[in-house]
Amino acid sequence: MNWLRRGSSGGTAREPLWKEEFSVRTADERYVTRRQLTKFLVLTSLGMFVGNIWILIRSLVYKAPVYPRQPVAQVGEIPVGGVKLFSYPTKDDHCIMIRTGEDEYVGYSQKCTHLSCAVYYSQAENRLECPCHKGFFSTKDGAVLQGPPSRPLPRIVLEARGEQLVAVEVKG
Amino acid sequence: MFGYEFYVDPSRCIGCRSCLQACEECDTHRGKSMINFDFIERKESIRSAAYVCWHCDEPTCAQVCPADAIKKGEDGIVHSSLKPRCIACNNCVLACPFGIPKMMIPEQQMMKCDMCYDRTSIGKRPMCATVCPSQALSYVRPEEIASRREKPTNIFYFGSQKITTKVYMMAPAEREAIALDVVDYMWEENHELVAARQ
Numbered sequence: 001m002n003w004l005r006r007g008s009s010g011g012t013a014r015e016p017l018w019k020e021e022f023s024v025r026t027a028d029e030r031y032v033t034r035r036q037l038t039k040f041l042v043l044t045s046l047g048m049f050v051g052n053i054w055i056l057i058r059s060l061v062y063k064a065p066v067y068p069r070q071p072v073a074q075v076g077e078i079p080v081g082g083v084k085l086f087s088y089p090t091k092d093d094h095c096i097m098i099r100t101g102e103d104e105y106v107g108y109s110q111k112c113t114h115l116s117c118a119v120y121y122s123q124a125e126n127r128l129e130c131p132c133h134k135g136f137f138s139t140k141d142g143a144v145l146q147g148p149p150s151r152p153l154p155r156i157v158l159e160a161r162g163e164q165l166v167a168v169e170v171k172g
Numbered sequence: 173m174f175g176y177e178f179y180v181d182p183s184r185c186i187g188c189r190s191c192l193q194a195c196e197e198c199d200t201h202r203g204k205s206m207i208n209f210d211f212i213e214r215k216e217s218i219r220s221a222a223y224v225c226w227h228c229d230e231p232t233c234a235q236v237c238p239a240d241a242i243k244k245g246e247d248g249i250v251h252s253s254l255k256p257r258c259i260a261c262n263n264c265v266l267a268c269p270f271g272i273p274k275m276m277i278p279e280q281q282m283m284k285c286d287m288c289y290d291r292t293s294i295g296k297r298p299m300c301a302t303v304c305p306s307q308a309l310s311y312v313r314p315e316e317i318a319s320r321r322e323k324p325t326n327i328f329y330f331g332s333q334k335i336t337t338k339v340y341m342m343a344p345a346e347r348e349a350i351a352l353d354v355v356d357y358m359w360e361e362n363h364e365l366v367a368a369r370q
Contacts, residue, residue: 024230
């Protein structure tokens with residue numbers, strides 16, 4: 001494995017490896033001294049400490065994002081087992097709404113939590129399916145039923161306001 | 173680093189040994205003199221020569237060190253052995269063609285001239301060069317030394333070994349390099365410190 005350690009400019013007429021690694025010149029030394037290692041450890045742990053403090057401060061001053069209220073559909077607009085696609089909270093966040101029962105509507109983000117393929121509703125299996133890597137999600141709470149995704153689908157909280165279904169929040 | 177170079181001119185040495193005393197004051201090796209001081213043909217003459225480490229470009233002492241204890245810094249100074257590494261094996265003492273390294277038996281460590289690293293690294297002159305009354309040891313700018321009759325050279329031949337150094341030796345103007353045949357020098361009738369290279 002010498003070619004790995006010799007660097008890019010290999011050749012036959014070079015100094016032996018030990019001479020290169022234990023060079024007479026301090027500038028060419030390649031091995032790490034105890035003091036250098038200690039310095040590295042101290043500085044990296046200091047960096048991690050500062051990073052943790054920063055994360056702590058950030059979580060202390062964290063403000064929950066404010067979601068807009070957005071009418072999505074009319075009650076009874078889609079049949080039981082039907083779906084409607086919409087965008088929430090912004091135009092680029094594609095979501096899927098399913099009418100799972102007479103008075104039951106659920107909304108989820110359409111982005112698979114694995115690699116962001118668009119999930120679709122499989123009425124026969126009553127689940128959300130991602131066609132890319134066969135990741136399946138429950139329609140009840142968006143939990144992963146099988147496949148590579150590790151997190152449930154973000155849920156869109158829907159509210160009935162009169163005859164309108166309004167998206168009010170994204171959870172997860 | 174600061175435009176100064178070290179020049180050794182043994183022909184100017186008056187044997188006062190000020191440099192030895194001054195060297196002991198240096199903070200990097202307090203109380204120990206790192207000057208090499210020799211009498212030449214003491215039987216017949218009062219000639220003496222004080223000289224410091226030549227700080228070779230390819231230091232033989234460091235090359236033979238089995239413990240990787242002798243290091244040449246980025247500014248060309250060859251330092252004393254590193255105390256945690258030196259195993260007091262005497263390899264460097266035997267290998268140096270100039271006979272510079274000194275084995276400090278009580279410390280079990282090789283020590284040598286480091287050109288007063290604490291001083292020269294901040295632009296001050298080495299202790300020996302500050303006290304030498306005849307400027308046999310001088311630490312000056314190259315243009316200041318150019319006015320001397322002798323010319324500086326930093327090329328030495330020991331047999332077939334060519335050595336180039338950081339410190340300059342003042343040699344007769346016609347000499348490009350200083351060649352020493354150590355075996356020749358040992359013969360009584362044929363010893364010349366400065367001999368022409370064949």
